[in-house]
Every structure is written in C-alpha cells, then in structure tokens.
Amino acid sequence: MATPAYRAEGLTRTYGEGASAVHALRGVDLSLPTGEIVVLLGPSGSGKSTLLNILGGLDRPSSGRAWFRDAELTAMTDRQLTRYRRDHLGFIFQFYNLMPSLTAEENVELVTEIARDPMTPSEALELVGLEKRRGHFPSQLSGGEQQRVAIARAVAKQPDVLLCDEPTGALDSTTGREVLGVLQHLNETLGTTVLIVTHAAATAAMADRVIRFADGAIRTVDRNPGKRPAREIEW
Numbered sequence: 001m002a003t004p005a006y007r008a009e010g011l012t013r014t015y016g017e018g019a020s021a022v023h024a025l026r027g028v029d030l031s032l033p034t035g036e037i038v039v040l041l042g043p044s045g046s047g048k049s050t051l052l053n054i055l056g057g058l059d060r061p062s063s064g065r066a067w068f069r070d071a072e073l074t075a076m077t078d079r080q081l082t083r084y085r086r087d088h089l090g091f092i093f094q095f096y097n098l099m100p101s102l103t104a105e106e107n108v109e110l111v112t113e114i115a116r117d118p119m120t121p122s123e124a125l126e127l128v129g130l131e132k133r134r135g136h137f138p139s140q141l142s143g144g145e146q147q148r149v150a151i152a153r154a155v156a157k158q159p160d161v162l163l164c165d166e167p168t169g170a171l172d173s174t175t176g177r178e179v180l181g182v183l184q185h186l187n188e189t190l191g192t193t194v195l196i197v198t199h200a201a202a203t204a205a206m207a208d209r210v211i212r213f214a215d216g217a218i219r220t221v222d223r224n225p226g227k228r229p230a231r232e233i234e235w
C-alpha cells in the first residue's frame with residue numbers, strides 16, 4: 001500500500017496545567033491517504049485546529065507521534081519543521097492574510113520567489129480564475145476573490161498538501177462553494193492532498209473521507225462513496 005500522507009498515534013495536546021488545563025487533543029490516531037480530500041468536522045473547541053497545526057508543523061503535541069510520509073514530524077527540530085512547511089505545505093486560513101500594499105500578482109510572487117519549483121504567479125492566478133485581476137489590490141477584491149488569491153499563493157509553490165482551516169468561514173455560501181470548487185479542481189488536476197477543517201457540515205459532500213471530531217478525539221471516519229462536485233453543495 002502507498003505510504004499515507006499523514007499518520008498519527010496517540011496525539012495529545014494540553015494547554016496549561018492543573019485544574020485549569022485544557023485537553024485539546026485526548027489521544028488521536030489517524031492515517032490520511034495521499035491524494036484525498038479529507039474534511040474534518042466537529043464543534044467549536046473540539047480540537048480540529050490543534051490537530052491541523054500539529055500536522056502542519058506549527059505546533060507540537062504534548063505526547064504521541066506524527067509522521068508526514070516516512071518523516072516523523074514529532075522528532076524534527078524547529079529548523080526541520082520550517083523546511084518541511086516550506087517544501088511541502090500550503091496553508092489557507094479563514095482570514096486571507098494578504099499584504100494590502102501589494103497587488104494580487106505581487107502577493108503570489110512573495111511565495112514564488114522563494115519556492116523550489118513554483119508555477120508562475122500568472123499560472124497560479126489562472127488556476128483560481130483570477131488572471132484578469134492580477135493587478136488589483138486586496139481592497140479592490142471581494143472576500144471570495146481575496147480568498148482565491150490566498151489559495152493561488154498557497155498552491156503556487158506546488159505543495160504536496162493543502163491544509164485549510166475554515167477556508168469558507170468568512171464567505172457567503174455562493175462564494176464559499178466557488179472557493180471549495182477551486183480546492184477540488186486542484187486536487188483533481190495536481191493530485192494535491194487537501195485537508196479541510198470546517199464547521200460547515202455540508203462540505204463533507206465533496207470529501208473522499210470525512211472525520212468527525214468531538215471533545216479532542218476522533219469519533220468516526222467515513223469514506224464517502226457518493227463524492228459530489230463542490231458546486232452542488234447546499235448549505
């Protein structure tokens with residue numbers, strides 16, 4: 001069997017100590033195949049972002065182990081984690097974190113200038129349907145368009161994995177569907193593994209695999225035999 005994109009064994013993450021300690025993760029085991037769209041659902045505070053941040057090398061667990069392919073993330077130095085993020089990952093967050101004084105194209109260039117094997121900014125903007133807006137500043141773009149610039153920036157370096165934390169959280173449903181459609185398109189055309197953390201349960205329709213989270217632990221993992229195009233998702 002192919003090596004999974006991610007594996008985890010017994011991940012815990014506790015914030016604080018004693019009576020006020022928060023147990024954000026309480027023993028997470030998981031295996032995520034390469035090339036899938038995985039949607040991680042769960043109530044607010046259930047630990048979804050904590051898990052995403054550990055898999056993304058932005059945080060470390062209190063105990064347990066995690067691997068990206070055959071590389072153990074939990075054994076890496078900070079410098080190795082930085083390199084892992086730079087070489088393999090694209091991040092997409094609820095808020096787009098674009099530089100307001102740079103155009104769409106220049107925002108994407110920030111990444112393509114330092115990546116190993118990047119697309120051109122034009123290619124990345126074309127993938128998200130924003131070629132014609134390349135010279136616009138973020139303030140001249142709608143929320144959905146700004147999120148698409150953020151996606152173009154994340155995919156321009158041709159990452160192996162896109163880690164998305166509430167990518168549609170700030171968008172209306174029509175725009176949210178468009179943005180999810182872009183993620184689906186990237187998965188289909190580039191084979192990018194996509195992990196989406198979200199409150200929006202309807203997003204599960206476009207997933208290959210749906211993980212339901214509650215109270216710091218995985219409750220169910222389901223394969224989705226009836227995967228649907230993002231444009232058909234109803235909120």
Ligand SMILES: Nc1ncnc2c1ncn2[C@@H]1O[C@H](COP(=O)(O)OP(=O)(O)OP(=O)(O)O)[C@@H](O)[C@H]1O
Pocket residue numbers: 015016022023024042043044045046047048049050051199
């Ligand atoms: N830096 C921190 N310090 C203390 N507690 C934290 C910290 N980060 C997260 N927590 C707590 O850990 C728990 C899990 O948080 P997490 O953000 O992972 O949940 P989530 O499922 O992503 O929630 P949401 O859907 O609201 O983003 C919550 O109770 C949260 O308050």
